[in-house]
Amino acid sequence: MTIRNFVRKPVTNLINLVGLAVSLALVIILSVYSYSELTTDNYHKNGDRVYLFGDLTKGIYTPAILKEHIDLSVPGVESTVRMASAWEAPTFQVGNNDPITSDLLFADEDFFKLLTYHPVEGNLESALKEPMSVVITTMLSEKLFGSDQAVGKTMKINNDKELTVTAVIEAPKANSCISFSAIASVATRKIVFPNGDEFTEWGWCNYQTFMLLKKGINPDETAKKILALYPEIPPDNSAAKLNPFTKLYFSAFNVYGNSYLHHGDKKKIMILVMVAALVLMIALVNFINIFSSQWLDKIKQTGVMKIIGAKRSTILLNVLSEAFLLFLVALFIAIILVGMINPFIQNYTGIRFNPQFIYSPGFILLSIAIVFVLSILFSIIPALRISSSNAIDNLKKTIEQPVSNSFFGGVLVTTQFIIAIVLLAFTVLVQKQVNFGSSDLGFNQNNIIGIKLTPQLNGKKEVLKKLLQEKPNVERISFTQYYPGKQISHWGTHQDINGVKKQLSFDTFNADATFFGVLGLQLTQGRFYSEDLTTDTKKMVVNETFLRENKMENPIGAKFVMGMGMDAGLSEIIGVVKDFHYKAVNEPIVSLVMQNEPNAFYCLVSLQTTDFKSLHRTIDEIKTASSQLSPSFPVEISFFDQAVENMYKSELEFQRTFSLFAGCAIVIGCMGILAMSLFMCQRRIKEIGIRKVNGATIAEVITLLNKNFVKWVAIAFVIATPIAWYTMHKWLEDFAYKTEISWWIFMVSGMLTLGIALLTVSWQSWKAATRNPVEALRYE
Amino acid sequence: MIQLTNIDKYYDSKFQRTYVLKDIILEVKEGEFLSVMGPSGSGKSTLLNIIGLMDSPSSGKYLLDGNSVLDLKEKVRVDYHRNFISFIFQAYHLIEEMTVYENIETPLIYKGVKSHDRESMVADLLDRFNIVAKKDLFPQQLSGGQQQLVGIARAIISKPKLLLADEPTGNLHSTQGEMIMETLKELNNEGMTIIHVTHNEKFAQYGKRIIRLEDGNIRSDTNRKT
Ligand SMILES: Nc1ncnc2c1ncn2[C@@H]1O[C@H](COP(=O)(O)OP(=O)(O)O)[C@@H](O)[C@H]1O
């Protein structure tokens, strides 16, 4: 019976089914994703006693020496673990295999006491005890050792010292804010990456300090005790607290570079969940519209109404079971669909979740239950309308029935239009914000490539420079510590500047004289340093924010101590640059000091714009040349503008996710409106004939049929605008630099919705209006 | 007024061509009252639809008021429907969502008559057909005869020259049917040209001239003696 009904009206039924299936697929993707995000880090056995020390809004970087003092004199702490990523991802080499670049986390040996991981090989309790031991994930183990057992084997780090694998762990099943492929102890870091006075000076803030508190210990009091350990409390950390680890994922902390530490965005998830709900709502509205129209028609046709008086419950059951069946089919299509589009979704939107999850019996049972409830909930209204005797009596004498029906349909379609307008407006805004974010960064990003300096390249900078200069198309070459999206040092010191005591806090990196030219930075005061390092050492260029934050009116010539320990010495400010967004644009610009020290991480090469082909040939040549200089380390070359884009990856992905979902919502909505107009035209076919016979033109008939839709869009526009404005306002709150909510966004969305609606409806209206009235009016 | 010459109407199906009307030659003068009779399926409605510009013949010539009216532009055809030709149907074909008053008013709106004028024109007709009391009712609340009266009122409100009625009494009891026929006769006496299709010999006699269709041909064409 159901199948026969389906075949009888294939178009509308297909619309109904496809709409439901697509929206359910989106809902599945988003709910699984949201679930995995919202349950982040809830699987650690001791998770509720783990805290991160720091001020999440200002800074979570703490000095290494802090741990020693905590261990010595803060009794409530069971265990303290410092964590830091390797500054740059190192290479691992097994035997004579090709070296593999991988991220590496350094943490104290109690790491596995704080966080729960499951070993495949080895014993985690003692895995990090010995220096030069390393624990790797199964994924990295496969890359390095294939299917062989890894424990006990050694690998060379950065073509230098040897690490011994002591354990292999499996990737956690659930999401975590901490991720790594390899982990070694802090003691190991001391050996493989010795870094100045990192372990003795309070000013070297390179670590996050996590700790496991003993049961029943008050974190706030402990935090005070820890703060008291500082000889001088740094400005960034004056409000430092112990932040519960389980809540860390949804906090907005800042980390730099390729960190092991990530955070999510609760607002984003909320917005996406809302969008999913809206998509579902649009599909459900379609469902109600199509479903009830069909049943009303069917009942009229077959004369079932005679028996309804007697057996209303049968009809009710009939309607409900047909609805449930439709939902069930849609659900299974949706599950298959999710499996199919999952890889695309992951690539395009960055929405990652475990696809196996949706095939688990628990999930399938739950979704069937939900679908059951939904189908009953949304077919009970039409079912009651159909089976209620009043409506049936009126079927023959259709006095008010069509009126109430079109009113009901009108409310539903208006709801769809409201959703469409809100989503469109929001899509435009997200686009606008992302463009705004990446358009004017205050520096040039095109035609620059970055060569990551491997240890071998670092030793041969002058040779590299000479080699590069000979290549065609190469314009300028600069050595710097800066690269978009990479870690930037942050310093906090107390200084005496021209006799005034100042507390300074700033980002800093090294850059040579050509750096300013390559990036096209604008000087507002003083000068850039000259190429000649012999005369121009210990000079600094600061940004405007530095002046503003430190209230310096005559900065040129001001001197303060840069560097620590052996390197320390007075440096002099010689120039001021206009502020530029060297970090992601949603992070506020902070004070910046650029020094002309030689230590660099990247070599930037600006290329002259010529044709694409020769540009690529040059890049290939550069790659070959630099690889020859660095035989033991793979050389990474990337486009500067792509690195910049990567800084906005999350915004970009959000924009894509949003557009994708909004697009789906609007397409599904369109299909629903199409079905609506189909029904409406069918129902009014006789009326249209009568009107035409009485002198109505085709245009007048189309106007008549489209009038309602225009009215509904207009009402929807009025309701949608404040809703859209409010949500936009909320969303933008988080951005340091926000785009304007311009009035044209609403106009564009309203007009677009009207246009799409009219186009959809007019297709049917045109068909109805141009029909020969003879057919409609023939007496049967 | 109407001059049909060699009118054919056929439908092509996969294997054969079915003629509904074949070589129809018919002239109807202004002021005539023509009854069309014939068995079901003989092409009466088709003929009426062709005369009423709702359908076009497969071949032949059709002069209406001296002008050829084949392959008209939409605008011209609509003009004929607004000012020249009106229809009455067996199933009345009133718009169910509209009141009696609104149904009658509809053609005037499409004709572009001002609202004030419309009011008095509709009031006149309601008065004439004695249905003033029903003007705010919906069609379903009227008897068949009353609905057909509304149908006639709607048809003649635009003061057409030609009234085409396809079995207007087909759904009515004989007394109501007679009332409708009387009304048509009255309209004819006032000068309106009327062509009506009927199965009823008695009602056919209201016409001044009767043609009988059979298999798409005019079998007989008789003028009734007065
Ligand atoms: N669109 C069509 N396609 C094929 N045959 C048609 C079509 N319309 C009408 N006919 C046929 O034309 C014949 C005449 O129909 P009609 O003029 O309605 O007859 P009457 O009104 O005399 O009963 C019928 O046999 C009908 O089946």
Ligand SMILES: [Mg+2]
């Ligand atoms: Mg007929």
